[in-house]
Amino acid sequence: MSEALLWSQLREGRKTALEALYRAHAPVLLQYGGKFSADRQLVEDCVQDLFVDLWQRRAQLSEVSSVQSYLLVAMRRRVVRQLGRRQKRETAEEPEEQQFDCEIAIDEQIAARELSKEQHLKLKEALQQLSPRQKEAIYLKYQLGMDYEDIGQAMDISYQSVRNLAHSALSRLRELLIRGWWLPPWIFFGFF
Amino acid sequence: MNDKYLTYNAVELAQDAAFIRWAKAGEARYAAQWEAWLARHPEKWQAVEEARLLVHALVIKEEPANPERIARIWGKIDAATGESAAQASPPGLKAWRWLGYAAAAALALLLAFFFLRPDGTAVLEAPYGQMAEHRLPDGSRVQLNAGSSIRYQENAWPGTRKLRLEGEAFFEVEKGKPFIVETPQGSVEVLGTSFNVNTFEGRFDVRCYTGRVQVTVDENQEILTAGQQALWAGNGWQRNNFEASAPPAWQSGRFEYHGTPLREVFAEMERQFDIRIDAPDSILSRTYTGAYERNALDSALYRVCWPMNLEASRQGDVVVVRAAGASPQPGSPGEGE
Numbered sequence: 001m002s003e004a005l006l007w008s009q010l011r012e013g014r015k016t017a018l019e020a021l022y023r024a025h026a027p028v029l030l031q032y033g034g035k036f037s038a039d040r041q042l043v044e045d046c047v048q049d050l051f052v053d054l055w056q057r058r059a060q061l062s063e064v065s066s067v068q069s070y071l072l073v074a075m076r077r078r079v080v081r082q083l084g085r086r087q088k089r090e091t092a093e094e095p096e097e098q099q100f101d102c103e104i105a106i107d108e109q110i111a112a113r114e115l116s117k118e119q120h121l122k123l124k125e126a127l128q129q130l131s132p133r134q135k136e137a138i139y140l141k142y143q144l145g146m147d148y149e150d151i152g153q154a155m156d157i158s159y160q161s162v163r164n165l166a167h168s169a170l171s172r173l174r175e176l177l178i179r180g181w182w183l184p185p186w187i188f189f190g191f192f
Numbered sequence: 193m194n195d196k197y198l199t200y201n202a203v204e205l206a207q208d209a210a211f212i213r214w215a216k217a218g219e220a221r222y223a224a225q226w227e228a229w230l231a232r233h234p235e236k237w238q239a240v241e242e243a244r245l246l247v248h249a250l251v252i253k254e255e256p257a258n259p260e261r262i263a264r265i266w267g268k269i270d271a272a273t274g275e276s277a278a279q280a281s282p283p284g285l286k287a288w289r290w291l292g293y294a295a296a297a298a299l300a301l302l303l304a305f306f307f308l309r310p311d312g313t314a315v316l317e318a319p320y321g322q323m324a325e326h327r328l329p330d331g332s333r334v335q336l337n338a339g340s341s342i343r344y345q346e347n348a349w350p351g352t353r354k355l356r357l358e359g360e361a362f363f364e365v366e367k368g369k370p371f372i373v374e375t376p377q378g379s380v381e382v383l384g385t386s387f388n389v390n391t392f393e394g395r396f397d398v399r400c401y402t403g404r405v406q407v408t409v410d411e412n413q414e415i416l417t418a419g420q421q422a423l424w425a426g427n428g429w430q431r432n433n434f435e436a437s438a439p440p441a442w443q444s445g446r447f448e449y450h451g452t453p454l455r456e457v458f459a460e461m462e463r464q465f466d467i468r469i470d471a472p473d474s475i476l477s478r479t480y481t482g483a484y485e486r487n488a489l490d491s492a493l494y495r496v497c498w499p500m501n502l503e504a505s506r507q508g509d510v511v512v513v514r515a516a517g518a519s520p521q522p523g524s525p526g527e528g529e
Contacts, residue, residue, distance in 0.1 A: 002445025002487045009444070015273065016438075020446060020485055022266055027257030027491070034255065044261070048268050055273040103253040110249050142216075143252045147209050163207075170203045170246060177249055 003067045010054070011061050018058075022051050025068060028144060029075045035102045035139065036079045042086075046078040069150035072140070076154050100136040106177075114177065123176045130169055133157075137165040198233060202242035215247040223508075259498060317341040318359075321466030323443075328355070332371065333364040337442050339392075339463030359463075360390040362440055365403075377424060378409030387416075388440045392463075393456050396424035401436045441483075448483040457496060458513070465489045467506075471513040475502065 003024075009017035026047060033043035050071070054061070064070040104127050111120045130138070136155060140146045148166075152159045197205070205211050214226050230237060318324035318336040326334050326342070329349035334342060340359025348354070353371040365371045367384035377396035380389055385403025390396075398407045400416040407414050407422050407429070414422045414429045419436040422429045441448050447464070449457055455476040458469040464486045482499060484492035493504040493511060503516045 002485060005444060006485075016444075016446075018273065019266065019270075020444075022269060023262070023495075024485055024488055024491060026262050026265065030257065030261070031254055044265055048265050048272070051269045052272045055269075105251045105253065106249050107251045110245065114245065114249075138250065139252055141207065142212065142247065142250050143254070145209065145212065145216075148207075166207055167203060170206055173249070174203055174206075174242065174246055177245065 004063075007061075007064060007067055011058055013058055015055075018051065018055050021054075021067065021071075025071050028068070029071060032072055032139075032144070033075055033079045035100050035136070036076075037083055042082055043079065046075060046082060050074055050078055066146075066150060068144065069146055069154070072144065072146065073150070073154045100132045100139070102135055102139055104130065104135060104138060119176060123173070126172055126176055131165075134165050134169045137162055138169060141166055197229065198236070200239065202239045202246065205239055205243035206246040211243060212247055215244045257494075312345055312347050313343055314346040315341065315343045319466070320463050328353075330368055331366045335362045335443060337361065337390075337463070338466075357389055358391065360388070360392055360442065362386070362388045362401075362443060378407065381406045381408065393459055398422050399434060399436070399440070445486040446483055447486065449480050451479045451481055454478050454480055454496075454500070461492060461496070465492070465509075467509045467511055469511045469513060471502075472515075475500070475513070475515060 006017045006020050010021060029047050029050070030043060033046055034040070037043060054074075106115070106120065106123055106127070111123075115123070133155065137151055140151045140154060141148075146154070148159055148162045152162045155162065197208075197211075200208065211226075214223060226240075230240060316324060316326045316334075316336065318338050318340050320339050323338055324336040326336070328334060328344070329346060330353060332353070334355075336342065337360040340357070340361055342355050342357050342361065344355035345352075350368060353365075353369050354374065355372075356374045358376065361373075363371075363373065363382075364386040365382055365384050371382050371384075373380040373389055375389065375391045375396065377391055377394070380387065380398055382403065382405045385405055386401040387403075387405045388397075388399045388401065390398075396407075396409065398405060398416065399421045400418055402418050405416045407416065409424050409429075412429060414431065416422055416431075419433055421432045421434050423432065424430075447460055453476065454471070457480050458471060458476070461467065461484075462469055467489065478500060480496060480500060482495060484495045486492070490506070493506070493513075496502075497504045497513060501516045502513050504511050504513045506512075
């Protein structure tokens with residue numbers, strides 16, 4: 001509710017709105033940017049440029065359904081562009097796709113309660129094998145609460161591809177995580 | 193509740209935005225819906241439990257935000273964007289314009305509890321976690337802060353313009369007969385003007401934005417004009433000036449404090465976020481200077497607690513605040529490690 005209000009105040013040129021938006025979103029933008037590059041300065045510069053640019057273009061901004069999604073998409077584009085430029089400069093080669101990297105783990109308490117050592121180990125392996133894109137989809141979905149349409153826009157892939165990415169990762173996780181006693185009761189009745 | 197969920201299995205539920213918000217944050221307004229739905233469809237219990245497990249099982253390691261880093265980058269943005277906040281506001285921005293935005297935004301979420309009692313008393317309540325906007329019978333407007341209420345005799349208007357306020361409200365009064373706001377602490381009387389009255393935690397704080405306002409506690413009267421504030425000090429009025437060209441900060445969803453006791457800061461957070469804050473008496477009288485926005489509870493807790501060297505842990509809608517390093521609360525979620 002107040003996000004929409006801040007956004008319209010920003011469009012009207014209220015600098016307090018710019019600051020409020022910055023303070024609300026900067027932590028997440030820094031964290032998200034940091035998943036593409038360990039270069040803290042580069043990530044900080046991207047956040048700075050993003051907000052300066054937002055201020056300069058305030059009159060041309062349109063309404064957005066989610067301010068956070070808008071900022072995350074903008075942040076991703078900036079970071080990826082900067083990294084691509086640097087790669088080109090340093091290696092004189094066409095940049096490859098930028099890699100998203102974050103450590104996804106299983107909550108220790110849940111692991112201790114629900115899983116054997118062997119299951120936990122299997123899960124860890126499975127999580128390590130997730131592709132960068134799967135990791136990013138899960139990160140945006142569960143850490144930042146974005147919906148699939150916005151994630152698709154951020155990652156520049158179709159809605160269906162995002163769903164497939166996340167669905168396959170979660171199905172695998174469920175398979176490994178859910179223990180035998182979670183199976184539906186009719187399985188047991190089947191013996192009689 | 194949408195019955196599309198009947199066809200969802202655990203993996204699909206675990207990807208549903210409304211489900212995640214409930215499972216992760218335990219947001220109260222979703223909880224009631226989900227619990228009612230589960231009561232109607234007990235066969236979905238297993239899928240829901242599995243999905244909750246999935247949502248909770250994934251932990252992403254995150255470097256905590258560093259306030260110095262955040263402040264440093266803002267310094268650069270601030271310098272690069274030049275104009276100060278005051279200059280950047282268009283000069284012609286009329287009070288009703290931002291009121292309009294606030295009202296439009298409020299209406300979107302508004303479950304204003306307005307009802308008329310058989311005896312003709314009209315009651316408007318803004319529950320915790322929500323603000324409310326209301327047009328009085330004479331066309332005057334009132335914006336209620338969260339956890340506030342007004343009541344008035346509807347059939348007496350507009351001959352007698354009188355209402356009773358508990359909590360905090362901003363009024364825009366049409367010209368006409370004297371307009372009287374009664375509060376537990378005292379009363380405010382005006383002809384046509386806009387003003388803010390805050391009576392939370394026993395205070396009596398009146399700010400006049402346009403026109404003239406008369407405030408009364410027992411025999412003590414003060415007249416305020418635009419930009420003047422009167423604060424009841426228990427035995428007399430304390431007068432101050434304030435910047436009346438900006439709306440009361442609470443309306444834009446930003447809460448600012450200058451040397452305010454934590455008791456009052458936490459009370460406001462309880463009203464804004466519809467939570468309960470459990471903190472030892474020993475810290476409640478310490479004073480806080482800073483601000484938070486009402487759109488993100490975790491960020492607000494952080495911005496109040498971090499500079500005070502306090503730790504907050506959240507369990508559903510109960511937040512436990514302790515001095516940093518005090519014995520940790522067992523099993524509190526949402527605290528990272």
